[in-house]
Amino acid sequence: MLLVGSGLRLLARHLFQGDLLVSAGESNFADALDTVEDQTPDVLLVDLTSMDALEAIAQVMAERPTPILAMSSGVLTRDQAFKALALGALDVVERTPVPGAEFWQGIARQLVMLSQVRVVRHVQGKVRRRPPPPVDGAEPPFPLVAIASSLGGPRALSILLRSIPKDFPAAVCICQHISVGFTEGLAHWLASETGLRVMEAPNEEKMVPGTAYIAPSGAHLVVRPDGRLLLDPRPPVRGFRPSCDLLLSSAAESFGRRCIGVILTGMGKDGARGLKEIRERGGRTIAQNAETCVVYGMPREAVQLGAAEEILPLDRIGPTLLEWVETC
Numbered sequence: 452m453l454l455v456g457s458g459l460r461l462l463a464r465h466l467f468q469g470d471l472l473v474s475a476g477e478s479n480f481a482d483a484l485d486t487v488e489d490q491t492p493d494v495l496l497v498d499l500t501s502m503d504a505l506e507a508i509a510q511v512m513a514e515r516p517t518p519i520l521a522m523s524s525g526v527l528t529r530d531q532a533f534k535a536l537a538l539g540a541l542d543v544v545e546r547t548p549v550p551g552a553e554f555w556q557g558i559a560r561q562l563v564m565l566s567q568v569r570v571v572r573h574v575q576g577k578v579r580r581r582p583p584p585p586v587d588g589a590e591p592p593f594p595l596v597a598i599a600s601s602l603g604g605p606r607a608l609s610i611l612l613r614s615i616p617k618d619f620p621a622a623v624c625i626c627q628h629i630s631v632g633f634t635e636g637l638a639h640w641l642a643s644e645t646g647l648r649v650m651e652a653p654n655e656e657k658m659v660p661g662t663a664y665i666a667p668s669g670a671h672l673v674v675r676p677d678g679r680l681l682l683d684p685r686p687p688v689r690g691f692r693p694s695c696d697l698l699l700s701s702a703a704e705s706f707g708r709r710c711i712g713v714i715l716t717g718m719g720k721d722g723a724r725g726l727k728e729i730r731e732r733g734g735r736t737i738a739q740n741a742e743t744c745v746v747y748g749m750p751r752e753a754v755q756l757g758a759a760e761e762i763l764p765l766d767r768i769g770p771t772l773l774e775w776v777e778t779c
Contacts, residue, residue, distance in 0.1 A: 483507035487515050493566035494518045496558070497540070499531040505538060512539035518565040520558070522546050532633070533640035536605040541565055541745065544630045568602065568718065568746050592678050593660045594621035594709045594779035596772060597702035599695035599725070601628040601717025603745025605637060607765055608715065612645040612663060614769025619647075621711070621776045622658035624666070624674060624702065626695040628717065631668040638665050654682040666693035673701040691721050695749070699725025708733035709779045711772060714759070715739045717749035727758035735775050736760045737768055 484507070487495070495517055497504050504521075511517055521535040521543045532543040542565065547554050600607060604627045615623070629637060635651050641663070642649040652664035658678045666672035671683040671693050688694035695714075699722055702710045712729035714722045716739055730736045738750035738759035743766070753759050763771060 484510045484514055487511050487517055492517060494520065494562050496562060497521050497535070498524075499535060500524050505531060505534055508535055508538045508540055518568045520544060520562055520565055522558075530636075530640070533605065533636060537609060537644070539606065539745075541568065541602045542630065543633060545632055564718075565602075591676055591706045591709050593658075594711065594776050595658070595674065595678075595702055595706045596621050596623045596711045596713065596776070597674075597699050597725075597729070598623065598625045598713045598715065599699060599717070599722030599749060600625070600715035601695075601719065601721070601746070601749060603716035604628070605640075607739065607745075609641055609644040610765055611713075611715070611769050612641060612647055612649070614766075615645070615647060615772065617647060617661055619661045619773075619776070621772075621779070622660050622678065623663040624652070624658075624672060624680075624698060625663060626666040626672060626693050626698045626722070628691065628695075628721070629668075634665050634667045638663075641665075652680050652682065654680065656680055666698060668693075671697045673697060674705050675701075676705040689721065695722030696725040700728050703728035703732045703734060706734065710734035711775055711779065712736045712758075713739075713768060713772075714750050714753045715765075715768075716744040716746050718746045719748050720752040722749050723752035723756045723758055726753045727756050730758055730760060735779075737771060738762050739768065740764050 495511065497508060497519055499521055508519060511519070516539070519540040521532055521540040523532040523543055523545045536543060542561070544558065544561065608625065608627065627637060638649045638651050647663055648661065649663040649665065651667045652672050656679065658664060658680060664680060667682065669692060671685060671688070673681040673683050675681060686692070688697050699712050702712065703725065710729050712726045712734060714726050726736050736759050738753045740762050741747040743764045744750060754762060761771065
C-alpha cells in the first residue's frame with residue numbers, strides 16, 4: 452500500500468497502480484499518525500512543501516516506523532529534506548519543475564523498492580583481524596577513514612560525525628547513495644549538524660586531516676597515496692556512481708594499513724568488496740550492527756564476506772575510530 456502524503460492527493464493518478472495500492476492523505480498532516488495506524492501502509496511519500504510535514508515524519512517514525520520517501524521542491528525545501536532524513540526518512544528526491552509521466556514512474560519504482568525494506572538478522576560474532584602485510588615504500592601522509600552508506604545513511608553519518616572532534620588526525624571520505632543533486636546540500640547539512648569541516652570532494656586537490664569529503668553526484672571518488680582526490684567519470688560500477696566499492700578499494704590500495712573502512716546502514720551489496728580489500732591490505736574495518744541500522748543490507752554483506760573486523764552499534768563507531776586512528 453502507498454499512502455500519498457498531504458498536498459499530493461491530485462498527484463496520485465500519475466503513479467502506476469500495478470504494484471501499488473494508492474491511498475491519498477488529507478490536506479494537512481495533523482492526523483498523519485492516525486492515518487498510518489489505520490491503513491498500515493508499506494511506504495509513505497511525503498511532500499515537504501507542507502509546514503506540518505516534518506512533525507508528521509517525526510510522529511510516524513516515533514510511534515509507527517514506516518519507510519518514507521520525502522519529496523523536495525528545489526531550494527525552497529532542500530533544508531527541509533535533510534531535516535526529514537535526520538528524522539528517519541529513508542531517501543529524498545527533488546521534484547522537477549514540470550514533472551511528467553517518466554518522473555512519476557521513477558517515483559513509483561523507488562516507492563516499490565522502499566516498501567520492501569526490512570531489517571534482518573546478521574551473522575553473529577566478530578571476525579578475527581588478519582595481520583597486516585609488509586609495507587612497501589613510503590606510507591601515506593596521514594590516516595584515512597573511508598565510509599560507505601545508503602538508505603538511512605544521512606542520519607547515521609550525522610550521529611557518527613558528531614563524535615569526531617575538529618582536530619581529528621585523519622581525513623574522512625564518504626560515499627553516500629542519495630538522489631542526484633543532493634550531495635552539496637548534504638555536505639552543508641552535515642557541517643551544520645556536526646561542526647566539522649564537510650564539503651563535496653574537489654577534483655585533484657589534497658585532503659586535509661579533520662575534513663570530511665563527500666563523493667559528488669555523477670562521479671566516482673578515488674583517493675591517491677599522496678592524499679590527493681580524483682573525481683572519476685567512468686560509467687557506474689554495478690549500477691552506482693559514485694560507487695562505495697570504488698572508493699573503499701582505492702582507499703585500500705593507496706592507504707593500506709593507514710586506512711579504516713566503515714560500512715553503515717544501506718540496501719544492497721555496494722561497499723562489501725571494498726571493505727574486504729581494506730582488511731586484506733592491513734587496514735581496520737567496521738560494519739554497523741543490525742540493531743542500529745535502518746536497513747541491514749550493505750553491512751550484512753560485508754559481515755558475510757568476512758570484511759568486518761568489528762560489528763558495532765552506531766554510537767560505538769565514533770569512539771572506536773578515535774581509538775584506532777591513534778595507532779594507524
